[in-house]
Amino acid sequence: MSEIAISKRRSRFAETWRRLKKNKAAMISLFVIIAIILIAIFADFLAPYPYDLQDYSLSYAKSSREHLLGCDKLGRDILSRIIYGARQSLQLGVGATAIAACIGITIGSIAGYYGGWTDIIIMRLMDIYQSIPMFMLCVTLAAVMGPSLKNAILAIGIAMIPGPARIMRASILTVRGQEFIEAAKAINAGSFRIIREHIIPNAIAPVIVSLTMNISMNILAGAGLSFIGLGAQPPIPEWGAMVSEARHVMRDHGTLALYPGLCIMITVLSFSLLGDGLRDALDPRLRN
Amino acid sequence: MTALLEVKNLKKYFTVKGGVLHAVDGISFTLDKGKTLGVVGESGCGKTTLGRTILHLLDITSGQxxxxxKDITRPNKKELRALREDMQIIFQDPYSSLNPRKTVSxxxxxxxIMQGKMTKAEMWEETKKLMDTVGLAERLYNAYPHELDGGRRQRVGVARALALKPKFIVCDEPVSALDVSIQAQIINLLLDLQEELGIAYMFVTHDLSVVKYISDDIMVMYLxxxxxxxxxxxxxxKPLHPYTQALLSAILEPDIHKKTKPIIVQxxxxxxxxxxxxxxxxNRCRFAEPKKCREPQVLEELYPNHFVACCRSKEIN
Known part of the structure; x- marks a missing residue:
């Protein structure tokens, strides 16, 4: 076991990348995510029609050469709407998660590292926070701030704070008690260096995985907000809102809900698989 | 000549639920350069806390x-930095004492790096030298701790402690988590290093056979x-204290013909x-005499350089 040695030194990033590359599912997911991001960025060039171009003669049209995925009730091209929708859904998922992660990880780290009263107060506040149903909180916040995509992102991000905070704290607690933290103190490493070099690298893996799951959850929560009119405002397309709009006519025109639903599923799955792969790649104990 | 390390009436109390825990209660000793002080005692007697307190990993309650x-009881930041280059620690558990995400080097x-006195190239050179000193092959340079066995991990711990060329190292049960054959390797390594570099050790352990082999002086701690x-x-x-006598009687003799009668502490x-x-x-002493033993016990020098804290030591020996 100990006979194996890595002869060439690589940076941490290069090492993680090398491990990640060996994970096929994660690489495919990464490819899909990059593709979705590119589609979102270049939607103006990729979409065959504007997302709000209506043509009532094409109401509920089946897929054809002109409209590959058919049209919705108002005769808008589904494919174009899905391409433009990637923008809103990605922004919702990634943006809200980023907000929750930044605040949550900071709060969790403080609670976990300092412990004592700081920890007790912060975690009890989180308890109170979590006693409010998450979606209710989203709706209330979004309603107070006014309906728009930006506010929906903020609302979801704020409502999601306790998740990463809790995971980060628990994870730090297990690392903090280990002797290598004391060893670091004994060699004059300051608090900042100990947190950055010794605690975070050992504590971050579960948080990363949960965040990728959160991206999917937030995309769904955003869809919910859009559905009740608090998220993306029509006629701007959003995948979740598209599914919601299509639910009345699901029996007759099932594909209307199917395509955006599939998009949500593929995106969510990709983020989850990438998160799994990233966790494995970040852990040197799982040699692969 | 002044002693390398002198501890006077050191106390470390923890406030816990239900009162104050006296983890270290009035310990005094001196340690000369290049010598080893063995600290023995059962689990929970405060021997580990003693080591951590001396290294300022824990705050001192009182004492000097x-x-x-030089008085280093309450050093300021700058003094503490300098101090930690002179005093290091080797930990008990070679699994939790190494960061799993950092390579050996x-x-x-x-x-x-923390010392910040060397260029990068010099640091690489020094690291190679340190690995050689503690007997780690150069090919393990970029190995992660989980790829090493317990003995090699502990060697990494020793190398880390040696890096700043300390004069004093607290060895906190450095071998109790290792196999017996590996224990011998690590102990011999520590002894070789002491001879070569003149380091003083405070060797904390509950393993009496180890402490006999490595120590110049031995201190027995109880609560x-x-x-x-x-x-x-x-x-x-010539163990004088009833507790020491009981401890020593518990050592197993490798000779099956020698009959030993362990003193069972109840x-x-x-x-x-x-x-x-x-x-x-x-409460556990065979010789306890309630009236006398209730008085605070004074450390007496019964024989030259042989101290004991027992009011009945003269009578029972």
Missing amino acids: IFFEG ETIMEPL GQMVEKASSSELFQ GELTSPINPKPGCRFM
């Missing part, structure tokens, strides 16, 4: 510590207090939370 004649190099201190050979020949360990004055071993 002198290092090379990164772990050994970190003290050098935060020193009950006996003598040179290694003297202590093993009764429960007194709680170190809010202890009553008087001998803390009293």
